[in-house]
Amino acid sequence: MSADQKKINARMAARKHIAENRRARFDYLIEDTFEAGIVLTGTEVKSLRMGKANIAESYASAENGGIWLINSYIAEYGPASRFNHEPKRHRKLLLKTKEINKLVGAIEREGRTLVPLKMYFNEKGLAKLELALARGKKSHDKREATKDREWKVEQGRLLRKDIY
Numbered sequence: 001m002s003a004d005q006k007k008i009n010a011r012m013a014a015r016k017h018i019a020e021n022r023r024a025r026f027d028y029l030i031e032d033t034f035e036a037g038i039v040l041t042g043t044e045v046k047s048l049r050m051g052k053a054n055i056a057e058s059y060a061s062a063e064n065g066g067i068w069l070i071n072s073y074i075a076e077y078g079p080a081s082r083f084n085h086e087p088k089r090h091r092k093l094l095l096k097t098k099e100i101n102k103l104v105g106a107i108e109r110e111g112r113t114l115v116p117l118k119m120y121f122n123e124k125g126l127a128k129l130e131l132a133l134a135r136g137k138k139s140h141d142k143r144e145a146t147k148d149r150e151w152k153v154e155q156g157r158l159l160r161k162d163i164y
Contacts, residue, residue: 016120016121017118017120018048018051018053018118018119018120018121018127019051019053019054019055019056019118019119020055020117020118020119021055021056021058021115021116021117021118022056023056024115024116024117024132024134025117026137026142026145027136027137027142028113028115028132028134028135028136028137029134029135029136029137030115030117030132030133030134031112031132031133031134031135032132032133033117033130033131033132033133034095034099034103034130034131034132034133035128035129035130035131036067036093036094036095036128036129036130036131037093037094037095037126037127037128037129038069038091038092038093038094038119038127038128038129039091039092039093039094040074040091040127041085043076043077043080043083043084043085044074044077044085045127046077046080047074047075047076047077048074048119048121048127049121050075050077052074052075053072053073053074053075053119054072054073055069055072055073055116055118055119055129057071057073058070058071058072058073058116059071059113059114059115059116060093060114060115060116060131061107061114062100062103062104062107062108062114063090065100066092066093066100067092067093067095067100067103067104067114067131068090068091068092068093069090069091069092069093069116069129070090071088072088072091072116072119073087073088074087075087093129093131103133106133111135112133112134112135113133113134113135113136114131114132114133114134115131115132115134116129116130116131116132117130117131117132118130
């Protein structure tokens with residue numbers, strides 16, 4: 001194993017998974033992915049460390065010269081009482097200006113969608129969001145993807161039968 005591969009494996013092991021949008025890869029054709037930071041309050045971070053978040057129905061939008069995460073749910077942190085955050089508030093995503101311009105152009109001109117795929121803590125302990133630039137799949141595309149997946153499973157079964 002090369003030194004680069006060891007570094008990549010160490011980074012993957014250091015990631016602490018918080019939430020995942022499993023439906024996104026079925027509903028959208030993923031074209032490009034970006035890693036974005038998230039602007040959070042203290043109670044939101046504590047709630048995320050407990051793993052109480054959901055990004056299944058969320059999306060990102062370009063507003064006020066930035067990219068915002070909309071409709072993501074981070075549960076309230078119990079011990080915070082009256083100093084708690086609003087669970088479904090809009091959260092600003094931290095991206096480089098060049099990336100923001102690319103995403104805004106793709107959204108406005110090409111009709112693409114920004115879909116959050118995963119939320120996790122990186123090796124430094126910072127909350128990150130894997131954001132995908134995607135195009136919505138039509139129903140016939142979804143049927144074809146299901147057909148391909150089922151055929152691959154059947155191929156595996158047939159190959160195992162021939163071996164044994």
